[in-house]
Amino acid sequence: MEVTQISNRSTENFSIPKGETGYGRIFFYAGTLLVLLLVRFLSTVISQKQKRRKSEDGKEAAVGLEVIRGPKPFFIKFIGSAYHLLPLQETLNKTLKWHKLYGSCMKAIGVNHTALVVFSAEIAQSFLKSGDLGHLSKDKMPFYDIMRPFLGNGLLISEGTYWQTRRKVLMGSMNFQRLRSYTKLLNKHSKRFVNALEKLFVDKGVHPINVEINSSFLAIITEILTGVDMDEKDHNEVAEYHHHFQTWKDCLISRIEKPWCLLDSIWRWHPKYRAHNIAVAKMNLFAIRRLEDYKLKKENSLKVGEGLTSESYLNSGFEEDGNFRSTLDDLVDAGVSDVEIIHEINTLLFGGHETTATTIHFYFFMMALHPDFQEICRKEIDEVFENSAHTENETLTFDSLANLKYVERCLLETMRLYPSSFGYMRYLKKSLNIDYEGKNVEVPAGTDIVLVPWVIHRSPQYYQKPEEFDPDRFLPDQSAKRHPYSYLPFSAGPRNCIGQKFGMNEMKTVAAYVLRNFELSTTDKVEDVTLLPSITLTPERDYNFILKRRL
Numbered sequence: 001m002e003v004t005q006i007s008n009r010s011t012e013n014f015s016i017p018k019g020e021t022g023y024g025r026i027f028f029y030a031g032t033l034l035v036l037l038l039v040r041f042l043s044t045v046i047s048q049k050q051k052r053r054k055s056e057d058g059k060e061a062a063v064g065l066e067v068i069r070g071p072k073p074f075f076i077k078f079i080g081s082a083y084h085l086l087p088l089q090e091t092l093n094k095t096l097k098w099h100k101l102y103g104s105c106m107k108a109i110g111v112n113h114t115a116l117v118v119f120s121a122e123i124a125q126s127f128l129k130s131g132d133l134g135h136l137s138k139d140k141m142p143f144y145d146i147m148r149p150f151l152g153n154g155l156l157i158s159e160g161t162y163w164q165t166r167r168k169v170l171m172g173s174m175n176f177q178r179l180r181s182y183t184k185l186l187n188k189h190s191k192r193f194v195n196a197l198e199k200l201f202v203d204k205g206v207h208p209i210n211v212e213i214n215s216s217f218l219a220i221i222t223e224i225l226t227g228v229d230m231d232e233k234d235h236n237e238v239a240e241y242h243h244h245f246q247t248w249k250d251c252l253i254s255r256i257e258k259p260w261c262l263l264d265s266i267w268r269w270h271p272k273y274r275a276h277n278i279a280v281a282k283m284n285l286f287a288i289r290r291l292e293d294y295k296l297k298k299e300n301s302l303k304v305g306e307g308l309t310s311e312s313y314l315n316s317g318f319e320e321d322g323n324f325r326s327t328l329d330d331l332v333d334a335g336v337s338d339v340e341i342i343h344e345i346n347t348l349l350f351g352g353h354e355t356t357a358t359t360i361h362f363y364f365f366m367m368a369l370h371p372d373f374q375e376i377c378r379k380e381i382d383e384v385f386e387n388s389a390h391t392e393n394e395t396l397t398f399d400s401l402a403n404l405k406y407v408e409r410c411l412l413e414t415m416r417l418y419p420s421s422f423g424y425m426r427y428l429k430k431s432l433n434i435d436y437e438g439k440n441v442e443v444p445a446g447t448d449i450v451l452v453p454w455v456i457h458r459s460p461q462y463y464q465k466p467e468e469f470d471p472d473r474f475l476p477d478q479s480a481k482r483h484p485y486s487y488l489p490f491s492a493g494p495r496n497c498i499g500q501k502f503g504m505n506e507m508k509t510v511a512a513y514v515l516r517n518f519e520l521s522t523t524d525k526v527e528d529v530t531l532l533p534s535i536t537l538t539p540e541r542d543y544n545f546i547l548k549r550r551l
């Protein structure tokens, strides 16, 4: 009995008291769970704090480029993914396919570093709007480097504070007053262009008009830059320049088509190496001659003050041109050296004629393909020409250009479908974070950024039925609805095109004169001519036109 009692007591001592058993278990497990949850909660809080601290300090929170997909690189590192771009006849279509396959951007192994190829307005904005000099560089990029023998350290490829200072000087030649002062010159060249077309189509035949377009746009930009009217001086020089420019472009394409030729040590053995150097030398000579013309003109104008008569000044072959100020005036006054001036002239001749000439070529082709849109443009142009408030002696005034709204919309739509600068690049000297499919991706310093307006402008994400030519997309309310970086023919941000306003005025004036004088049609269809990414967007052959005299 005793034993039993003891044993019962002991059992009572060591067993869980009745009635408390369930709660105890619950408390035990709940407590454990609570502790675990607390530990988990605290560790999450701590790790989030740490992450936040890390991302503030060293951006470790972001993921790297490994999350971004792209075509497989070639096994030879130097060639990387470049071979996917070839042949050039297929490159532009391939980029559209890649956009469908990879989305807003893709990774490619560039010629000597990793490249991020951007297909979306949102990601383009991250790079283009940055005012940080570390995000604006074009250093160490083979595609710009091969232009250096011609462009030197000109604005398009210079960088850092050198670029900043020079940009200020050159922006001065594109301010409102200066743009106004170019009106007379634009009218004069547009009339000459109409005469050249008239001569070409006197046989009522079918002709390409690209040579006439290029000569005209080259003459215009030369006069803006140097104050010299090349048609009066020596028209052949302009035609020769056009020829050398085409050779130069052709040589650069040969280098891009065979990426190993981007290495100077290999290129120097290429059969086109000599032709390239001659073309560059001849174009340099053109710029040097313009600088000499300018200096002579200045010297003569000083001599007028030293006793020479204005008559003898005029007899020296230079027309008195009132208050016209050329870009050379700006560069010389800013104390820029002769060598640097030549680099800037080369840069502005390149940037200021090829782009506008290409765009107006596509515009005339669009007008020829769409007689209904051509007619609306013509009606607007006739109204402007026939309103005395808009013309002086049959010449368009600067203010009248603002009334060519439909022409402007057609030009903008042309540049959407056919951006002459189909792609451009930046070299990141400093890392930059982007939002990629909801992830915070750090794009490291040393990455090439390739921005592709050709794809952005044709993305259904921003433009319904993107393949259709529809000028009304650029009605103010339509434009306001779109992402601001979904239209980038002139690039955007601190490194955008300095000549966009001038270029628009130039193209509007030329378009007005041509449509006022001719009805345009074509024997070609869009699909007849392949487009090449040839430095600028280039039709593989020139379009054919028929021009019928109106007035």
Ligand code: HEM
Pocket: 155, 156, 157, 167, 347, 348, 351, 352, 353, 355, 356, 359, 420, 421, 424, 425, 488, 489, 490, 491, 494, 495, 496, 497, 498, 499, 500, 502, 503, 504
């Ligand atoms: C339809 C006409 C034009 C188009 C589509 C166009 C397009 C562009 C684009 C896309 C860029 C940026 C290129 C890059 O980042 O690599 C650019 C830059 C530039 N453009 Fe234009 N351009 C046009 C007309 C002009 C004209 C008329 C001039 C000269 C008067 C000019 C001079 C320049 C210069 C100097 C730069 C370099 C700016 C810098 O890096 O600070 N462009 N242009």
